[in-house]
Amino acid sequence: MLKISGLNAWYGESHVLHGVDFEVREGEVVTLLGRNGAGKTTTMKSIMGLVPRREGSIAYKGAETIRMASNKIARAGIAICPEERGIFGSLSVTENMMLPPIVAPGGLDLDTIYTLFPNLKERASTSQGTKLSGGEQQMLAIARILRTGAKMLLLDEPTEGLAPVIVQQIGRTIREIKNRGFTVLLVEQNFRFAATVADRHYVMDHGVVIDMIPNHALEANMDKLHDYLGV
Amino acid sequence: MFTILGIPGPLLFGQLLLGLINGAFYAMLSLGLAVIFGMLNIINFAHGALFMMGAFVSWMLLEYVGIGYFPALILAPLIVGIFGLVLERTIVSRLYKLDHIYGLLLTFGLALVIEGLFRNGYGSSGMPYRIPAALQGATDLGFMFMPNYRGWVVLAAVVVCFLTWLIIEKTSLGATLRAATENAPMVQAFGVNVPRMISLTYAGGVALAAFAGVLAAPIYSVNPNMGSSFINTVFAVVVIGGMGSILGSILTGFGLGIVEGLTKVFYPQASATVVFLVMVIVLLARPRGLFGKAV
Ligand SMILES: Nc1ncnc2c1ncn2[C@@H]1O[C@H](COP(=O)(O)OP(=O)(O)OP(=O)(O)O)[C@@H](O)[C@H]1O
Ligand SMILES: [Mg+2]
Numbered sequence: 001m002l003k004i005s006g007l008n009a010w011y012g013e014s015h016v017l018h019g020v021d022f023e024v025r026e027g028e029v030v031t032l033l034g035r036n037g038a039g040k041t042t043t044m045k046s047i048m049g050l051v052p053r054r055e056g057s058i059a060y061k062g063a064e065t066i067r068m069a070s071n072k073i074a075r076a077g078i079a080i081c082p083e084e085r086g087i088f089g090s091l092s093v094t095e096n097m098m099l100p101p102i103v104a105p106g107g108l109d110l111d112t113i114y115t116l117f118p119n120l121k122e123r124a125s126t127s128q129g130t131k132l133s134g135g136e137q138q139m140l141a142i143a144r145i146l147r148t149g150a151k152m153l154l155l156d157e158p159t160e161g162l163a164p165v166i167v168q169q170i171g172r173t174i175r176e177i178k179n180r181g182f183t184v185l186l187v188e189q190n191f192r193f194a195a196t197v198a199d200r201h202y203v204m205d206h207g208v209v210i211d212m213i214p215n216h217a218l219e220a221n222m223d224k225l226h227d228y229l230g231v
Numbered sequence: 232m233f234t235i236l237g238i239p240g241p242l243l244f245g246q247l248l249l250g251l252i253n254g255a256f257y258a259m260l261s262l263g264l265a266v267i268f269g270m271l272n273i274i275n276f277a278h279g280a281l282f283m284m285g286a287f288v289s290w291m292l293l294e295y296v297g298i299g300y301f302p303a304l305i306l307a308p309l310i311v312g313i314f315g316l317v318l319e320r321t322i323v324s325r326l327y328k329l330d331h332i333y334g335l336l337l338t339f340g341l342a343l344v345i346e347g348l349f350r351n352g353y354g355s356s357g358m359p360y361r362i363p364a365a366l367q368g369a370t371d372l373g374f375m376f377m378p379n380y381r382g383w384v385v386l387a388a389v390v391v392c393f394l395t396w397l398i399i400e401k402t403s404l405g406a407t408l409r410a411a412t413e414n415a416p417m418v419q420a421f422g423v424n425v426p427r428m429i430s431l432t433y434a435g436g437v438a439l440a441a442f443a444g445v446l447a448a449p450i451y452s453v454n455p456n457m458g459s460s461f462i463n464t465v466f467a468v469v470v471i472g473g474m475g476s477i478l479g480s481i482l483t484g485f486g487l488g489i490v491e492g493l494t495k496v497f498y499p500q501a502s503a504t505v506v507f508l509v510m511v512i513v514l515l516a517r518p519r520g521l522f523g524k525a526v
């Protein structure tokens with residue numbers, strides 16, 4: 001579904017990704033693990049076309065996207081829930097929800113979304129998206145890309161800084177959308193959470209992928225993982 | 232004859248109406264500037280020249296093609312809007328990655344070029360544009376006679392400002408515009424063609440200026456300087472209202488027109504400077520402007 005080879009990326013002069021290689025198969029939930037600054041967010045933004053200078057190959061459903069503008073990549077069926085959530089303060093909650101255009105059939109309808117996120121329904125009339133709590137903003141940021149029909153979802157640290165109940169709710173949501181046939185690339189710091197939702201884990205460090213661990217082998221590789229993540 | 236505060240009623244209301252007319256133009260022009268600034272982050276100094284072009288194009292349509300006022304109200308903004316689109320695509324778009332000051336200098340230069348070209352072609356004495364027959368005459372309002380055309384200008388300006396506000400604040404297109412103003416890369420990453428939206432926003436702001444130009448043609452003589460005589464005050468309006476605020480520019484535009492009109496009645500010597508006085512006071516008390524958001 002998504003195949004990344006030899007991906008390099010730069011912010012101005014600083015060279016951040018040095019040949020990233022990995023692959024996500026259709027219907028999988030795959031995580032990128034790694035320390036702060038390893039390049040996980042930069043990898044996500046590169047896939048979405050949000051990093052100004054990138055080289056290498058990012059193939060989505062066999063088509064090369066490395067030269068495409070981000071709106072074309074979105075139209076191809078990839079959607080991002082960014083690390084900083086990207087909720088708009090000048091838009092109401094409903095406007096935030098309806099902002100991303102439909103790019104393909106097969107997205108979730110509002111009723112289904114509100115069943116997954118009952119809190120959002122209650123807050124739908126809130127006049128500024130940024131008046132929501134952190135957890136609600138995170139849910140809104142995930143919910144609005146479920147509508148669009150994009151089948152490849154990039155979720156960048158959706159559980160960061162959230163209360164355990166909300167983390168659980170987000171975990172349930174990820175399993176639910178996997179059941180519905182979505183493919184998910186998930187960035188996580190918390191590999192205990194990652195283990196509850198993912199099929200495979202890639203470990204990044206200093207701008208490259210250094211290992212891949214299938215979820216069933218996670219326990220056996222705990223020592224290695226602690227070492228990689230420095231925890 | 233009745234008087235108010237020792238001022239003859241007709242004089243007071245006459246000046247109020249004049250103020251309202253000027254305010255209508257301030258509102259339409261600063262609204263376009265606000266919309267353009269929000270999306271492009273450029274202070275469009277060519278705005279006055281494009282307003283003037285709107286008046287000129289309506290005059291040319293009548294003079295050379297025999298197309299009258301009402302069709303010109305649609306056609307002139309369309310033509311000038313397309314001109315704006317070409318300007319944005321070919322020149323203005325090259326500056327987005329640079330500092331504000333470049334956009335300011337470029338659009339200022341464009342204004343000089345456009346005005347210079349029209350001055351070369353038509354001189355600066357100005358051409359009259361007749362009020363269309365349907366809007367000639369005056370109506371007795373009881374307390375004053377109101378020239379119909381002036382009433383029409385205020386009405387048309389209010390409607391156009393309201394529609395623009397409605398589109399931006401209440402439609403999904405407007406929501407996308409507001410979102411792109413806040414974080415354009417994010418909106419583009421949702422699949423919106425933001426560069427095209429930016430071009431069309433510029434064209435829209437320009438068309439608004441041209442529409443105001445057509446409305447102005449029968450009131451002021453159609454001449455190459457008509458934009459620059461307005462634009463200084465309009466920039467003061469933008470600063471007072473708060474950069475980029477839609478409702479702010481509309482209300483401040485009309486409000487300052489009225490303040491100017493009243494000053495003409497009560498203290499005529501200050502009528503040319505009162506707007507700038509208000510600007511200084513507002514900037515001292517509230518640097519972001521009356522309606523500006525905190526930065
Ligand atoms: N906009 C930017 N400009 C310059 N350097 C940046 C920018 N964003 C990130 N970097 C640098 O690029 C490197 C990779 O950052 P990135 O955000 O991709 O890491 P990350 O793995 O997502 O980290 P975290 O776990 O903290 O989110 C870091 O060294 C960071 O300082
Ligand atoms: Mg990150």
